Amino acid sequence: MEQFDAVIIGAGAAGLFCAAQAGQAGCRVLVLDNGKKPGRKILMSGGGRCNFTNLYVEPAAYLSENPHFCKSALARYTQWDFIELVGKHGIAWHEKTLGQLFCDDSAQQIVDMLMAECEKGSVTLRLRTEVLSIERDDNGYTLQLNGAEVKTPKLVIATGGLSMPGLGATPFGYKVAEQFGLNVLPTRAGLVPFTLHKPLLEQLQTLSGVAVPSVVTAENGVTFRENILFTHRGLSGPAVLQISSYWQPGEWVSVNLLPDTDLSAFLNAQREAHPNQSLKNTLAMLLPKRLVECLQELKQIPDATLKQLNGRQQQALEETLQNWRVQPNGTEGYRTAEVTLGGVDTHALSSRTMEARNVPGLYFIGEVVDVTGWLGGYNFQWAWASAWACAQALAES
Ligand code: FAD
Structure with a gap:
């Protein structure tokens, strides 16, 4: 039977980083993963360039x-x-938008960096x-593996959440938590596209691929200003x-498709200057043409010139474009x-270790824990930070 100072289950972002730090601090560390490759999600992340952190990380960006x-x-x-x-690893990076940092070249560089750091820590x-x-038992943990048995006084669970089963996601971490009497909060998919009810989806079918910079607001008042993207399944985009x-x-969400425009002032000025201009052509100055055409077909935009547009119609139009209320079907x-939102209840864990x-x-790090970041590098930063905190504790004892 083999013995290690610490065994980490999960060779993803959190597991590899924790292993490297603890190894370099002198611990004999074993990392186990059921996949063929380490860091599979890292490789897929940020469109292959890994959005590895964010300049504006703060606790308010986490649920x-x-x-x-x-x-x-x-x-x-x-x-x-x-x-x-x-x-230090010579990886060139750039800020894309909103503090989001990506590798210039490839996400593989982040995996290579983590592997090099692990090697440094043996x-x-x-x-x-x-x-x-x-x-x-009193001496620690005994793990039965396929073909081996290992013993360790410190066991770290870094098996991530349920998102993307194709990349190796399993509920393993939650089951371990339950086995040892820890509460697991209900999980659900996060940072995920919405699907729409059939009639609305069919009405919006022609818009697949159209992106519009918008402000989207949830029923609880939380708001994000970025692109929305119409897809053949519903709505996506950051x-x-x-x-x-x-x-x-x-629940409903409200979409403002023209967050930077005083629409009534714009329409009034245009009406004054070009009374015979069609409303459709006027709105195409502000919005993608395909969107305007679709809304006209759906009778959301009247087939009228600016001078024909009456006050009631203008108000309805403003409501459609600046407070479009959508009820996703899922x-x-x-x-x-x-x-994955939810997971191992943090009340059962020490926030320091x-x-x-x-x-x-028994330790839990990364996404398996009930801490979920916004889109934009926040989730990897949580993986690094929780892994680092755990590694300090492994090295201290
Ligand atoms: P993971 O990285 O998921 O690692 C868990 C590991 O545990 C995996 O290697 C898995 O194989 C292993 N495992 C699972 N079950 C078992 C088991 N039963 N036995 C053994 N091993 C097991 N976040 C960002 O901040 N920026 C981004 O650009 C970004 N892009 C993303 C793109 C995609 C497509 C996806 C799916 C996620 C993205 N994320 C991004 C989120 C980010 O990848 C995760 O939050 C992060 O990887 C969590 O790290 P983790 O180590 O906790 O879990």
Whole structure:
């Protein structure tokens, strides 16, 4: 039977980073993963360029039943620390928008960096490995693997959430939490496109591929200003992905397709200058032509000239374009979601070490924990920060 100072289950962002840090601090670390490759989600992330952190990371960008929990870890290992590490490895990066940092070249560089850091810490990595059972006694944890048995006083669960089963996501982490009596909060897909009811979807079918800079507001008042994207299944784009994390089934969202325009002032000025201009052509100055045509076909935009447009019609038009209320019929679910909301209840964990309060030696890091970030590098920063906090604790003991 093999013995390690720490065993980490999950060779994703959090698991690899934690292993590297603990290994470099002198721990003998084993990382296990059921996949063929480490860091599969990292490789897929940010369209293949990995949005590895965000310049504006702050606790308010995270959703959790316990919004204070993430503060300590995020403050102790910041975006600047990770940027410094990326710089040390000579990885060139750029800010795309809203503080989102991407590799210039490829997400593979982040995986290579994590692997190099693991090597520096003499970490043992075993892929294609299933953990069949975990038992705990006074000496620590015994793991039955396919073909081996390992023992460790410290067990770290870094198996992520349920999103994208195609990339190896499993409920393993939640099951371990339950096995040891920790509460697991209900999970649901986050950062995920909305699907629409059939009549509306059919009406909007011609808009597939059209993007509009918008402000989207959830029923609870949370607002995001970014693009929305019409798709053949419904609505996507960064503003929709963001708001999906705040949306509950049955709720509405409001979309302002012209957030920077005083529409009535614009229409009044245009009417004065070009009274015989069609409303359609006037609105095409502000919005994609395909969208205007579709809304006209749906009789949301009257087939009229500016001088024919009456006050009631103008008001209705403003409502349609600046407070379009949509009731999604659901989301695309874990199949396409970037993250999983909910998970291991943070009330059961120490925010300084990520250790289960009532189960000495058992730690949970990364997405398996009930901490979910906005789109834009926030989720990786949580993975790095929670992994770092845990690694410090592994090294201390
Ligand atoms: P993961 O990275 O998911 O790693 C979990 C690991 O555990 C995996 O290697 C998995 O194989 C392994 N595992 C699971 N079950 C078992 C088991 N039973 N036994 C053994 N091993 C197991 N976030 C950002 O901040 N920026 C982005 O650009 C970004 N892009 C994304 C793009 C996509 C397509 C997706 C799906 C997510 C994206 N995210 C992004 C979110 C981000 O990838 C996750 O939040 C992050 O990877 C979580 O890290 P983690 O280590 O907790 O889990």
